[in-house]
Amino acid sequence: MNGFQWIAETAIAAAVASEFVPRRHTLSLRVRALRVVILAAAAGAIARPDDVTRVAHVFGIGRGADIVLYVLALAFVALSFYFYTQQLRLRRDLSALASQMALKEARRGGTGLPGERSAGDRVS
Amino acid sequence: MQIWIVVAAYNEADRLEATLRDLLTTGPGHVDIVVVDDGSTDATGSVAARFPVWTLRHPINCGQGAAIRTGIAFALDRGADVIVTFDGDGQHDASDISGLVAPILERRADVVLGSRFLGRAIDMPTGRRLLLAAARWFTRLVARVAVTDPQNGLRAFSRNAAREIRIAQDGMAHAEEIVEQLPARRLRFCEAPVTVRYTPETLAKGQRSWNAIRIVGHLIAGRMIK
Numbered sequence: 001m002n003g004f005q006w007i008a009e010t011a012i013a014a015a016v017a018s019e020f021v022p023r024r025h026t027l028s029l030r031v032r033a034l035r036v037v038i039l040a041a042a043a044g045a046i047a048r049p050d051d052v053t054r055v056a057h058v059f060g061i062g063r064g065a066d067i068v069l070y071v072l073a074l075a076f077v078a079l080s081f082y083f084y085t086q087q088l089r090l091r092r093d094l095s096a097l098a099s100q101m102a103l104k105e106a107r108r109g110g111t112g113l114p115g116e117r118s119a120g121d122r123v124s
Numbered sequence: 125m126q127i128w129i130v131v132a133a134y135n136e137a138d139r140l141e142a143t144l145r146d147l148l149t150t151g152p153g154h155v156d157i158v159v160v161d162d163g164s165t166d167a168t169g170s171v172a173a174r175f176p177v178w179t180l181r182h183p184i185n186c187g188q189g190a191a192i193r194t195g196i197a198f199a200l201d202r203g204a205d206v207i208v209t210f211d212g213d214g215q216h217d218a219s220d221i222s223g224l225v226a227p228i229l230e231r232r233a234d235v236v237l238g239s240r241f242l243g244r245a246i247d248m249p250t251g252r253r254l255l256l257a258a259a260r261w262f263t264r265l266v267a268r269v270a271v272t273d274p275q276n277g278l279r280a281f282s283r284n285a286a287r288e289i290r291i292a293q294d295g296m297a298h299a300e301e302i303v304e305q306l307p308a309r310r311l312r313f314c315e316a317p318v319t320v321r322y323t324p325e326t327l328a329k330g331q332r333s334w335n336a337i338r339i340v341g342h343l344i345a346g347r348m349i350k
Binding site for chain 2: 084085091095105
């Protein structure tokens, strides 16, 4: 293995090991297992690039580098969508919070059209 | 019968005064009005506060759907029997409200959707007309509901319908979302002719054509997240 491979494999091994450290995880077991599988695949691809080429040939792709590129492109699309839905979820939570604040701070204006109104009052 | 009008307003300081005067002077007699200032950066909130209406303020801009949801929640909490949504930019005509709430008061419908195509669309540009036609076909295709103007912001809900319909979309996609739920929730609905008046100001602030694509994207993503 060359220097890059050693560094990459060490980093990946550390990432995999951290998944098994007992602590309070925020992600589900299924997601964490998927992450370990992806990391293991990455470690295998870095350690044995010829195997990647063999897998590429199975799919009718000439070079191992090409199949890695295709997988990365698909992963980018999937991740983009994931972050988009996360952002939507966050926005909904923010809106719910904003709504609660608005409902608590409701104010009533005067009793007539401007010029003939009296002082307003406030909810709660 | 308590009729509540929900006015969602974002940066409408220049137009809100005329809208509220119209509602208070030519609207259907005694109504309660709630203005939801959706995090405006101009004087929208202080303009609303000068009128005998309730004012709610979102601390940040959340979108028209979110503002309507807040306004409806407030009206329901205060015992509304009929809730009307009305745009804050002066596009709508307050004299249409009586015709809009009549089918609900007569218990002929749970939801009444205003339609500019059954009524009048004054100075509507051709581009907008085509965009709304596309929205109409999208609604027929996806929601399987045949209405002439699904994007119209002037609508009326019975108390029961307002409680049943879930507005999850914060932005403009809420209009499509509301129409989609009508058959699923077994709500009786009809359309009423209304007038929508276009001015350079409302057109400048209104929906761009490419927003239609965003609305479709929001609808799809909204179905995928809980």
